[in-house]
Amino acid sequence: MENQDLRNTGLKVTVPRLKMLECLGKAQDRHLTAEAIYRQLLEAGEEIGLATVYRALTQFEAAGLVTRHHFEGGQAVFELERGPHHDHIVCIHCGRVEEFYDEAIEKRQRAIAKKLGFILRDHTLTMYGECSRPNCQGQNDES
Amino acid sequence: MENQDLRNTGLKVTVPRLKMLECLGKAQDRHLTAEAIYRQLLEAGEEIGLATVYRALTQFEAAGLVTRHHFEGGQAVFELERGPHHDHIVCIHCGRVEEFYDEAIEKRQRAIAKKLGFILRDHTLTMYGECSRPNCQGQNDES
């Protein structure tokens, strides 16, 4: 339960934070912008400020509760951290995000970092393409 | 020579554009922000506006002359396009950028996209770590 997750971070357990985690937790899309969270909570009748959403997301990220991704398109998206690391493929038409994990890629990355003399701390791999939905493939592209 | 590159894109060959390409071409760092280019040209006595820099970079990108990367840290960086595709590893302390290419990773990506039903159009893989410079490894990390 989110309550405990929050407590473990040293952050105080507040209504806005709980609602935000709930929102992230039950989202079909799993990858939400700060504004999306803000709007959803507003529409649900919550009283919340956009500043609070950004602030809390940053704290969640620092606490490892949430991951921030910078896909193309200006706005960062946030994803509730559950389970192990994975990378993403994003549809350039509808924005759908799929996740994947590939041990072969991870292994090559470690080898490359080592060869270049880096201590690897993090990485982001994002593929962009056209997903299998009817309107997504074979457009003449306005990405 | 940049002159010809520019001409081929259909863009007019102007002083600001040539200076920008020159700047990108002779940079030690190879990965420059728009502001860095702007400041370097100003300091070199050129008369140029920041708007022009952004505008031209966007055009260069569309023309394939330049690649835009969104590393962590707000500002996009631009890199003169020369040679084939590659990915990046960035030092989280000093900002150094190294490039690499790995066919095994590329191949896995194509396979994964296919398996997920995506037509792969693009991808970005960036690793973050501590490079081998004396002050970069083994810090207690303020990244």
Next chain:
DNA sequence: ACGTTAATGAGAATGATTCTCATTCTATTT
């Protein structure tokens, strides 16, 4: 050299995110 048209520079405008600050809430102490 001329004229058409694209390119430029300055500053305003925008969009995302962060900051400020007075008020409210949490969790801990009486």
Next chain:
DNA sequence: AAATAGAATGAGAATCATTCTCATTAACGT
């Protein structure tokens, strides 16, 4: 359960990167 210290909140201002607007200037085919 009331008191309290400090963290959290919401509103709006502020900031940062980037884009837009528009009057002026420069490029280049004729």
